[in-house]
Amino acid sequence: MKIVAIANQKGGVGKTTTAVNLSTALAATRRRVLLVDCDAQGNATSSVYTMDRVCPNCYTLFTQQSTVSESAQTTSIPFLSLISYSSDLAALEVELAGHPGREECLHRVFQGYIAEQEGTTYDYVFIDCPPVLGLITLNALIAADSVLIPLQSEFFALQGLAQLLKTVQRVKQNFNARLKISGIVLTMFEPRNLLCHQVAQDVKAHFRELLFDAVIPRNVRVSEASSHGKPVLLYDTQCRGSVAYINLAKEFLRREERT
Ligand SMILES: Nc1ncnc2c1ncn2[C@@H]1O[C@H](COP(=O)(O)OP(=O)(O)OP(=O)(O)O)[C@@H](O)[C@H]1O
Ligand SMILES: [Mg+2]
Numbered sequence: 001m002k003i004v005a006i007a008n009q010k011g012g013v014g015k016t017t018t019a020v021n022l023s024t025a026l027a028a029t030r031r032r033v034l035l036v037d038c039d040a041q042g043n044a045t046s047s048v049y050t051m052d053r054v055c056p057n058c059y060t061l062f063t064q065q066s067t068v069s070e071s072a073q074t075t076s077i078p079f080l081s082l083i084s085y086s087s088d089l090a091a092l093e094v095e096l097a098g099h100p101g102r103e104e105c106l107h108r109v110f111q112g113y114i115a116e117q118e119g120t121t122y123d124y125v126f127i128d129c130p131p132v133l134g135l136i137t138l139n140a141l142i143a144a145d146s147v148l149i150p151l152q153s154e155f156f157a158l159q160g161l162a163q164l165l166k167t168v169q170r171v172k173q174n175f176n177a178r179l180k181i182s183g184i185v186l187t188m189f190e191p192r193n194l195l196c197h198q199v200a201q202d203v204k205a206h207f208r209e210l211l212f213d214a215v216i217p218r219n220v221r222v223s224e225a226s227s228h229g230k231p232v233l234l235y236d237t238q239c240r241g242s243v244a245y246i247n248l249a250k251e252f253l254r255r256e257e258r259t
Pocket of ligand 1: 010011012013014015016017018039041043129130131187188189216217218219220222223224226241
């Protein structure tokens with residue numbers, strides 16, 4: 001089981017869209033996938049699941065009121081399960097602040113889950129992080145084997161990336177030596193926008209080996225899918241956004257299954 005945190009403290013860069021569509025694409029290849037919605041906005045949850053009752057969720061998981069098995073709900077997408085968001089997550093950062101071991105709540109529950117399973121775990125767990133480098137994201141980075149970074153091709157992207165990479169380095173040194181960078185994926189790329197190309201070139205120059213070849217274009221079908229509460233891969237399988245996410249999934253698997 002590989003745990004992948006999808007993180008970037010910058011808001012609206014495509015973390016949730018990437019978490020949802022990468023999960024859906026891998027589930028379509030019959031990998032067992034668990035999507036964990038750690039953001040109080042709940043956008044990942046509403047893309048794959050209709051909440052019709054209160055169920056164990058990410059908040060009860062963090063606070064150890066439920067286990068991974070109890071919190072995971074099956075979705076209408078075969079091979080894809082979800083640990084849903086909870087509006088209580090908004091207060092979690094503050095609630096955790098005074099607790100010893102507050103950075104490792106998520107790590108502990110997943111370690112517990114791995115210990116109690118007998119070979120029937122998920123192949124991939126994707127954690128959709130909120131847009132802050134706070135305790136929730138820190139928990140995700142400590143629980144994870146790797147971090148995947150969606151990067152919007154715009155002017156301040158590189159500054160934010162430097163800060164995120166510093167945090168990853170700090171987590172590696174202090175908490176989680178096995179944390180790797182799974183890769184950086186450019187999102188909302190606009191081929192006719194010169195600035196997009198410039199940012200892409202800069203990222204390539206500095207982080208060539210980390211950058212995925214697959215680039216996610218800005219595509220109106222992607223945002224329409226979100227408003228219909230669906231992964232774009234189910235909303236319009238043929239559109240450029242879907243094709244790009246399928247390519248990203250293939251490349252992700254090639255990288256993961258090589259290591
Ligand atoms: N490739 C794309 N083309 C067009 N729109 C996109 C694309 N990717 C994401 N969007 C839209 O941009 C908005 C932000 O995307 P998303 O929610 O995935 O970002 P996020 O990083 O998770 O945001 P937050 O930081 O708020 O959690 C959404 O409305 C989404 O539908
Ligand atoms: Mg999000």
